[in-house]
Each structure stands twice: as structure tokens, then as C-alpha cells.
Amino acid sequence: MTVPAWAYLNWGRWVADCPGPACTSAVALQHGQTTAGCIECHLVAPVRWPDDVPDLERVLWRRPEPANRNWFPLEHPFALAAGLPHGQTVADLEAESAENGVS
Structure with missing residues (x-):
């Protein structure tokens, strides 16, 4: 079985890093x-x-x-x-947005 490529948001774009053991590429994704x-x-x-793609995008x-x-x-x-936040919930993202003046 192949290791999955995990979708994540980078600058508002859905991407996934190649899970190949020696590869450092990323792939743009469509919904x-x-x-x-x-x-x-x-x-x-x-x-x-x-599981919560629409809610993540909404925030x-x-x-x-x-x-x-x-x-x-x-x-x-x-x-x-990179020391970046990971595993944030929609509520975490909403709080982060509010802290930075985005409602």
C-alpha cells in the first residue's frame, strides 16, 4: 500500500507533498x-x-x-x-483570525 499524500492549505491553495521517500516535490490539488x-x-x-474542508475554507x-x-x-x-501551527481546528483558526482583526 502506498503512503498517502496529505492535503493541506498553503497560501490558500490545496497542495500535497509527495510521500516518496527521497522526493521533495509538492502537487497542486483540485477539490x-x-x-x-x-x-x-x-x-x-x-x-x-x-473532514472539514468547507469549514476550513470558510474561515x-x-x-x-x-x-x-x-x-x-x-x-x-x-x-x-518550520515550527508552524498544525492540527488546528476550525475553532482554533477562528480564534487566530479574531486575534488578528479578521472577523
Whole structure:
């Protein structure tokens, strides 16, 4: 079984990192896409989406700057390596938005 590619939001775009063991590519995703093919290593992996995509988008799309429209699943390797928030709930994102003056 192939390791899944986890969908996450980066600058308001759904993407997934290639789960290939030596690959560092990312793939742009479309809603409902069930597999992702890497253009670098040619691995095809199933895509795992969060259960609350519409709610995540509802909160994050209100943020005026695309650079602030980010969400990572819990323990996402990129988020961990960069010290970024991960595993945030919709309520967490709403609170973060409110703290920064976005309602």
C-alpha cells in the first residue's frame, strides 16, 4: 500500500507533498481529487483530505492576505520542521483570525 499524500492549505491553495521517500516535490490539488501524481518521481499516491474542508475554507478565505491562508494536518512534517501551527481546528483558526482583526 502506498503512503498517502496529505492535503493541506498553503497560501490558500490545496497542495500535497509527495510521500516518496527521497522526493521533495509538492502537487497542486483540485477539490475531490483522490490521487496525486508526482511529476518528479512519478509516484502516484492516494490523497487524504481533512473532514472539514468547507469549514476550513470558510474561515481562511476571510483572511485578506493569501499568505495567511494556511492549514496543516496534525504533525505534518513541513509544519513541524518550520515550527508552524498544525492540527488546528476550525475553532482554533477562528480564534487566530479574531486575534488578528479578521472577523
